[in-house]
Amino acid sequence: MFVVIVDIEKCRACGECIRVCPNQAFAIADEDGRRYAFFQGDPGDCIGCYSCEASCEDGAIWVLDL
Ligand code: SF4
Ligand code: SF4
Secondary structure: OEEEEEOOOOOOOOOHHHHHOOOOOEEEEEEOOEEEEEEOOOHHHOOOOOHHHHHOOOOOEEEEEO
């Protein structure tokens, strides 16, 4: 099972992780004007391709294989 963590302090809501995820597992949250990506799927939705982690130039995503 894979767990996907987004560091919202680092995320600048560029949307790249949304673009690359084959399972549409990310969305952008807007919390009082503060925007960041979050994992919106069920844990089983992540196939562990690591595309999101690789695509995030801000180092805001970790994919963990538990
Ligand atoms: S690619 Fe990184 S910076 Fe861009 S929205 Fe996703 S987590 Fe945030
Ligand atoms: S590792 Fe792949 S399937 Fe999992 S959330 Fe990232 S891009 Fe999506």
